Amino acid sequence: MPYVLVGDVVMSLAFGPRNGTGPLDSQLSAFAVGLPLAAITSLFPLTRPMSVAAARALCGVDGDRLADGPARTRAAKGRTAAWFTLHLAFGGVIAGMSLAVPPFAAVLIMLPVFAGLRDSGLPELFDHTWVLVLSPVAGVACLLALAGCAAGAGTLLARWAPELLGPTPEDRLAxxxxxxxxxxxxxxxxxxxxxxxxxxxxxxxxxxxxxxxxxxxxxxxxxxxxxxxxxxxxxxxxxxxxxxxxxxxxxxxxxxxxxxxxxxxxxxxxxxxxxxxxxxxxxxxxxxxxxxxxxxxxxxxxxxxxxxxxxxxxxxxxxxxxxxxxxxxxxxxxxxxxxxxxxxxxxxxxxxxxxxxxxxxxxxxxxxxxxxxxxxxxxxxxxxxxxxxxxx
Structure with a gap:
């Protein structure tokens, strides 16, 4: 979130407030600007130790497969920057989905039951009977998709952690x-x-x-x-x-x-x-x-x-x-x-x-x-x- 906020400020200073774009476009632009900032800040010495601690605790990666201490060589810093950027990118996407998908899925599930929801400005598509029948299924599918995306992101990060946060040849030699x-x-x-x-x-x-x-x-x-x-x-x-x-x-x-x-x-x-x-x-x-x-x-x-x-x-x-x-x-x-x-x-x-x-x-x-x-x-x-x- 801090990187997205900084990106939003940068976009506002560069192109003016919103610049006629919608909220989603504005958020995506701020997200695109925030990721390079995250890659730059990942060069601080404490980034790799904190990332290693997170990978061990949250991804279940064996501690022996990860390096200890700050990244010292250029290759190690580059790999740490790649991990940190991927971590925040996945986290940002999953966080945005977690904020938007559950309310939307809840509306879809309750749409056939509460007639007032259909009169709250939804598109005319939702007036059709077949849409009302399928909307709870779609709502449950959205929740399952969110859970699958979160699990898939965690699996990919756990698989990439030893490659990006593992010891370099210099670390192994030391x-x-x-x-x-x-x-x-x-x-x-x-x-x-x-x-x-x-x-x-x-x-x-x-x-x-x-x-x-x-x-x-x-x-x-x-x-x-x-x-x-x-x-x-x-x-x-x-x-x-x-x-x-x-x-x-x-x-x-x-x-x-x-x-x-x-x-x-x-x-x-x-x-x-x-x-x-x-x-x-x-x-x-x-x-x-x-x-x-x-x-x-x-x-x-x-x-x-x-x-x-x-x-x-x-x-x-x-x-x-x-x-x-x-x-x-x-x-x-x-x-x-x-x-x-x-x-x-x-x-x-x-x-x-x-x-x-x-x-x-x-x-x-x-x-x-x-x-x-x-x-x-x-x-x-x-x-x-x-x-x-x-x-x-």
Whole structure:
């Protein structure tokens, strides 16, 4: 109605009041002028969100088939303008029919009953008997036609809504990038939780088990194991706070930083306190490594030791070597495979996490058992990480 009123004003200013035309001609002219105005106003950013909300609520269109947010590209704005104009055009036509058809249909239905209606200036055609007999049928047909037009307009708009208000290729690309970023964050959180909390639980379990076995015979070992359990759990709580800080989108705000290879001695000490024999050869200056490589290398070593705790137990010796060869940091963990070793139900995520960490840095991972020795070998490029260092 506002667009029609503006169109009527424009027509009056351009051609004078009515200009000798009838009411219907004047209304159609105002309607024709109002539609282009509607197309222009549809370029406002809020038009598409409001149109999408209307299509979801009134047309029953699945929300996943419609785009969210304002139209940003030229193609999206053009499609939104087409929808908005069609919507108002159909609405204007159906509104005009709804105002005119029901009273006219009511007159046709009541015409044979009320003689006064025939004397109210109707054409002479309505004086014929056959017209009076058919006029109620015509009145009902007019009402049915109005209902059919309204239903047909709604069906067409519901069919066109996904085409005109659906996401453009740019919208789909932006949504895919957002989902990929969210998935990357979720995967990173899963790796961090698995590596830090999983390793801590494995180490604490082994340390408590070893302390229980020698509780009466070796009190000194029990004290060391309990101290290692206390240290492990305290550090794990700090690492868990860091991970939860990322989850709350406030990483670094009052949270503990992720550990690096500079803290490798503490990891080895806590692991040995649980009874696992670890021989380590570290031929690298941890402080000289890029922080990202140092953090990921720490997690890789932690997960490798955790796998040894879970699958090999404390009856084997784990050999750890960390060195820089050329432009790559090499991490190698080896341990004998116990004859009684059996696959752990639900396992397998640790090695996948190691492979993911190495792949994200452009490195490689090799695992497998050869001649009764399980070997984990990881290569991480140092130079590439130096040039592409970013937030971890």
């Amino acid at each position: 949504a895919a990038e957002a989902r990929a970023a969210d998935l990357a964050v979720r995967n990173r959180l899963a790796r961090e939780l698995h590596d830090s909390v999983g390793h801590a639980l494995s180490a604490v379990t082994l340390q408590a088990s070893a302390a229980r076995r020698v509780l009466d015979s070796d009190p000194e070992f029990v004290r060391e194991a309990l101290a290692a359990i206390e240290d492990t759990t305290r550090r794990t709580v700090g690492e868990l706070d860091a991970v939860l800080g990322v989850l709350r989108e406030c990483e670094g705000a009052g949270t503990s930083p992720a550990p690096t290879l500079a803290e490798l001695d503490g990891l080895l000490r806590r692991t040995r306190a649980g009874g696992l024999r670890v021989t380590a050869t570290v031929a690298v200056d941890a402080t000289a490594l890029p922080p990202l490589v140092s953090r990921e290398a720490y997690r890789i070593v932690q997960e490798g030791l955790s796998n040894a705790l879970k699958h090999a137990g404390d009856q084997v010796t784990v050999t750890l070597r960390i060195e820089v060869t050329g432009k790559e940091l090499e991490i190698t963990l080896e341990n004998a495979v116990p004859r009684t070793a059996a696959p752990r139900p639900g396992g397998g995520h640790g090695l996948r996490g190691i492979a993911d960490r190495a792949r994200l840095l452009g490195g490689t991972t090799g695992t497998g058992a050869v001649d009764g020795v399980w070997r984990l070998h990881v290569r991480l490029p140092v130079e590439r990480a130096t040039t592409s260092e970013g937030p971890a």
